[in-house]
Amino acid sequence: MRTLxxxxxxxxxGLPSVRPYLVAALVxxxxxxxxxxxxxxxxxxxxxxxxxxxxxxxxFQFANPVDLWLLIQxxxxxxxxxxxxxxxxxxxATLEYPRADLLGAGYRGVVASGSRWAWWIAKCAWxxxxxxxxxxxxxAGLILTAWAFGxxxxxxxxxxxxxxxxxxxxxxxxxxxxxxxxxxxxxxCASMMLVQLAVSVRVERMPxxxxxxxxxxxxxxxxxPLLLGNYLISGRSAGxxxxxxxxxxxxxxxLAVAWIAVxxxxxxxxxxxxxxxxxxx
Amino acid sequence: MTVNSIAYAPKRHRxxxxxxxxxxxxxxxxxxxxxxxxxxxxxxxxxxSAILNHLSYSEWYGYAVQNPSKGYxxxxxxMVNYWVGTDLKPSSVxxxxxxxxxCLLPGAGSLVEERSSGYQQHALSRLTDRCxxxxxxxxxFIAAGLVALVPLAASALAAALVAPYGAPDPISYVxxxxxxxxxxxxxxxxxxxxxxxxxxxxxxAFLFSGIWATALLGVSLFVRNATKLFLWGFxxxxxxxxxxxxxxxxxxxxxSRSLDLFTLLVPTGYEGVITSLEGMxxxxxxxxxxxxxxxxxxxxxxCYL
Numbered sequence: 001m002r003t004l005x006x007x008x009x010x011x012x013x014g015l016p017s018v019r020p021y022l023v024a025a026l027v028x029x030x031x032x033x034x035x036x037x038x039x040x041x042x043x044x045x046x047x048x049x050x051x052x053x054x055x056x057x058x059x060f061q062f063a064n065p066v067d068l069w070l071l072i073q074x075x076x077x078x079x080x081x082x083x084x085x086x087x088x089x090x091x092x093a094t095l096e097y098p099r100a101d102l103l104g105a106g107y108r109g110v111v112a113s114g115s116r117w118a119w120w121i122a123k124c125a126w127x128x129x130x131x132x133x134x135x136x137x138x139x140a141g142l143i144l145t146a147w148a149f150g151x152x153x154x155x156x157x158x159x160x161x162x163x164x165x166x167x168x169x170x171x172x173x174x175x176x177x178x179x180x181x182x183x184x185x186x187x188x189c190a191s192m193m194l195v196q197l198a199v200s201v202r203v204e205r206m207p208x209x210x211x212x213x214x215x216x217x218x219x220x221x222x223x224x225p226l227l228l229g230n231y232l233i234s235g236r237s238a239g240x241x242x243x244x245x246x247x248x249x250x251x252x253x254x255l256a257v258a259w260i261a262v263x264x265x266x267x268x269x270x271x272x273x274x275x276x277x278x279x280x281x
Numbered sequence: 282m283t284v285n286s287i288a289y290a291p292k293r294h295r296x297x298x299x300x301x302x303x304x305x306x307x308x309x310x311x312x313x314x315x316x317x318x319x320x321x322x323x324x325x326x327x328x329x330s331a332i333l334n335h336l337s338y339s340e341w342y343g344y345a346v347q348n349p350s351k352g353y354x355x356x357x358x359x360m361v362n363y364w365v366g367t368d369l370k371p372s373s374v375x376x377x378x379x380x381x382x383x384c385l386l387p388g389a390g391s392l393v394e395e396r397s398s399g400y401q402q403h404a405l406s407r408l409t410d411r412c413x414x415x416x417x418x419x420x421x422f423i424a425a426g427l428v429a430l431v432p433l434a435a436s437a438l439a440a441a442l443v444a445p446y447g448a449p450d451p452i453s454y455v456x457x458x459x460x461x462x463x464x465x466x467x468x469x470x471x472x473x474x475x476x477x478x479x480x481x482x483x484x485x486a487f488l489f490s491g492i493w494a495t496a497l498l499g500v501s502l503f504v505r506n507a508t509k510l511f512l513w514g515f516x517x518x519x520x521x522x523x524x525x526x527x528x529x530x531x532x533x534x535x536x537s538r539s540l541d542l543f544t545l546l547v548p549t550g551y552e553g554v555i556t557s558l559e560g561m562x563x564x565x566x567x568x569x570x571x572x573x574x575x576x577x578x579x580x581x582x583x584c585y586l
Contacts, residue, residue, distance in 0.1 A: 031524055038530030081519045088516065 002113045006122035009109065011129065014097045018130050021093035025134045028086055029141020032059040035082065036142075037149040043164055051154040053178035054161035055146040056139075057234040060181060061165045064235070065223040083220065083233070084213070087189065090134050091212050094193055095205045098123045102201060102269075116270045124262050127197055131190040139182060155179045167235035167244075180239040180247040181232065187251055188228050191258035192216075198265030202272070225249055228257065299412055306420035310387045316424060319383035323432035326379075327365055329372035331439035334363040338443050357449040361475035363440040365433065366482050366547050367461070376432065377551070381542040382515040384428045384490035388421030389497040389514070390507030397505070401584060410584075414576050418495050425494030426487035429546070433483040448475055464555045465548050478548075486546045489564065493542055496568040499575030502583040518542055526554055540564045 036058035040050050063078040102110070102119075110119045147153070155177045192212045199208030219229025223236055223245075230236050231250030238244035310316060338358060345353045365373040395401040404413055451472050461471050470478035497514045504510045522541035529538045538560040543551035545564055550556065 031527070034531060035523060035527035038527040042530040042534055082523045085516075085520060085523070 002115060002118040003121050003125075006109060006113055006118055007125050010097075010101075010122055010126040013101070013105075014126055014130075017097040018093045021089055021130075022133060022137055024089050025086075025137040026141045028089065029138040029143075030145050032082070032086075032138075033142045033145025033149070035059075037145070039164060040149075040160075043160065045160045048150045048152070049158060049160060050146075051152045051156060051158050051161075052143055052146050053155050053157045055142055055151060056178045056182060057157055057161050057165050059142060060232055060234040060237075062220050062233040062235060064166050066221045080220065084216065086138060087216050087229075088213060090131065090189055091193060091196060091209055093134065094127050094130050094197065095200060095209055098127075098197055099200050099205055117266055120266045120269045121262070123197060123201075124194055124265075127193045128186075128190040131193055132186050135182075135185045135189070165235045167241050176241070177239050178234065178237075181234060181237045184231050184247060184250050184254070187254040187258070188231055191254040191261065192228060194258050194261035194265065198261050198268065201265065202268045226253070228254060295412075299416060302408070302412060302416040303419055306388075306391075306416050307423055310391065310420055310424040311427070313387065316387040316428070319386050319428050320431050322379070322383060323376055323428065324435060326372045326376040327432045327436045327439060330365050330368055330370045330376070330436065331363075331443060333370045333372065334368055334440070334443045338363065356447075358444055359447045359449055359475065360437075360440045360444045361449065361471065361478060363443045364479055365436040366479075366486075367549060368440075369549060377547045378543060380429055380486070380490060380546060381493060381518045382511060384425040384494050385497055385511050385514055387424035387428060387494075388417070389425070389494045389501060390510055391417060391421065392498055392501045393504055393507045393510060396584065405584065410580055414580060418498055418572065418576070421498050422491035422495045426491035429486040429490040430483060433486055437479050437483070446476070448472055461548065462550070462555050464557060465550075466556065466558050466561065467548075471548075482546075482548050485561070489542055489545050489561075489568075492565065492568045492572060496571035496575075499571050499573075502575060502579050522551065522554070525560075538563075540567060 033055055036055040037047060039058050040047055040054070060083065062080045062083045100106075101123075106119065110116055113119060157176055157178060192215065196208040196212045199211055215227065216229040219227040220233070223230055225245055228250070230245055231247065231253075235241070236244050238246050341353050341355065341358055345351070345355045361367060365376055392401070395404070401413075449472060461468050465471075467478060467481050470481060497510060500514070501507075501510050504513075518541045522539050522543055525539045525541065529535050538557050539545075539551070539554045540560055540563055541551070544554050544556045545561060
């Protein structure tokens with residue numbers, strides 16, 4: 001009950017700090033939709049031959065993993081920055097409030113509830129809620145834009161988009177679903193945001209943010225099942241390509257990371273020395 | 282009321298006050314590690330490019346000496362191809378990629394720092410708003426422009442050390458893959474007056490770096506942390522690239538009109554996108570509008586209330 005009350009307080013008090021980011025999610029969804037439509041138009045095909053899943057796949061596309069041999073040969077390094085935008089905004093959304101709350105007014109909440117674990121669990125639940133709300137809004141903006149451009153309401157990729165998405169996998173079967181990738185965005189981002197929460201509360205905000213963005217940057221550069229960002233790249237998704245990374249593995253890994261972040265973060269918070277609005281290690 | 286206030290000084294004294302204020306602001310921006318570090322980083326990247334260019338030119342020169350009949354296109358391996366904006370070396374690409382961030386460091390965050398330190402309150406009690414902001418904005422423009430100008434001018438000197446001066450042969454340039462597209466602005470100068478081509482693109486980099494930093498100085502009225510201003514400014518450039526290329530593709534099925542600095546500063550473009558004169562003009566309007574409108578509308582509200 002204490003946790004629920006603290007969670008309700010977080011939803012109420014923390015909302016103003018994330019409101020600009022939720023608006024940004026909707027705007028990003030629309031911009032991603034326009035960019036995907038631009039790519040579709042640039043490919044020379046009719047816009048009505050593309051599906052909603054194509055828009056999602058083009059939004060989550062990333063260049064092929066870095067090849068050291070090609071780099072040595074002088075080929076430039078390709079980094080797909082638009083893929084990072086959504087994650088950069090989402091991770092920034094939950095960076096300020098939890099730490100400011102613990103070192104400010106939230107300190108009284110911790111004392112009143114009588115449990116640091118309750119405060120910590122409520123913050124974790126708040127972070128997961130923000131992640132879910134962000135992706136719902138982003139996908140709403142994306143799909144509305146796709147609909148406005150006349151895309152077909154289908155969860156399956158078309159053969160046209162299959163050619164456009166960079167993928168290291170050679171086997172491509174049109175008609176595979178993008179829903180698993182969409183569903184994985186919430187658990188994977190929430191798990192990384194919980195890691196960021198633990199680091200930002202115990203150490204500082206920027207190291208936590210850089211750690212998470214670093215993991216996603218490494219994911220883009222290297223295809224490896226332990227790098228969580230790989231599961232959110234359409235060209236490496238088993239939902240789209242037969243040889244892609246299995247979605248179940250991504251879900252299991254994100255749950256494991258989330259569990260460790262909650263446990264370790266909770267232990268750290270319960271052992272912190274907090275003096276009324278400031279912290280003394 | 283202070284005795285030395287510029288606002289109440291005779292008109293003939295105002296210009297000299299403003300000039301002294303500008304030179305003071307410029308000195309504070311230039312004689313500082315925030316100017317020295319980005320310039321040194323840029324010069325290191327220029328030096329790396331020059332070394333790679335020298336190795337490349339020596340290799341081709343060796344082949345040409347051994348087989349004079351083949352030539353190896355030495356008639357087009359000229360100074361203009363070994364400048365950072367045209368040589369396509371990894372360090373040159375890194376230089377142009379970092380320039381929109383590095384040019385912000387000397388002056389774009391000064392308003393934020395002066396607001397938080399209390400310096401601004403003292404300054405505004407002695408100066409008019411226009412004088413204070415105008416001097417700062419102009420100094421910021423010059424300092425940011427110099428961050429671009431110094432390494433690009435140094436690169437032109439380094440290129441002159443690597444290869445001889447001359448106009449590339451329009452017939453052979455195709456076979457040598459000279460990275461000048463049909464869409465590249467001022468491309469005629471490349472084949473007729475190469476030195477003028479380098480000068481125009483160097484001055485374009487000076488202009489756009491300066492105006493971008495001054496625009497961010499206007500945006501800094503709404504920001505409390507200079508580091509966040511720099512990082513969000515850099516991210517904004519990437520986003521502008523993404524959004525304008527997307528719109529160009531959608532509306533005109535053409536990807537040559539990006540408004541970001543990564544594309545505007547370099548004749549070879551960024552990520553396969555090349556700018557155009559229309560894109561340059563639109564960028565000047567957008568960034569110039571931010572530079573003028575934001576302080577005109579919000580300076581009093583953000584700095585006095």
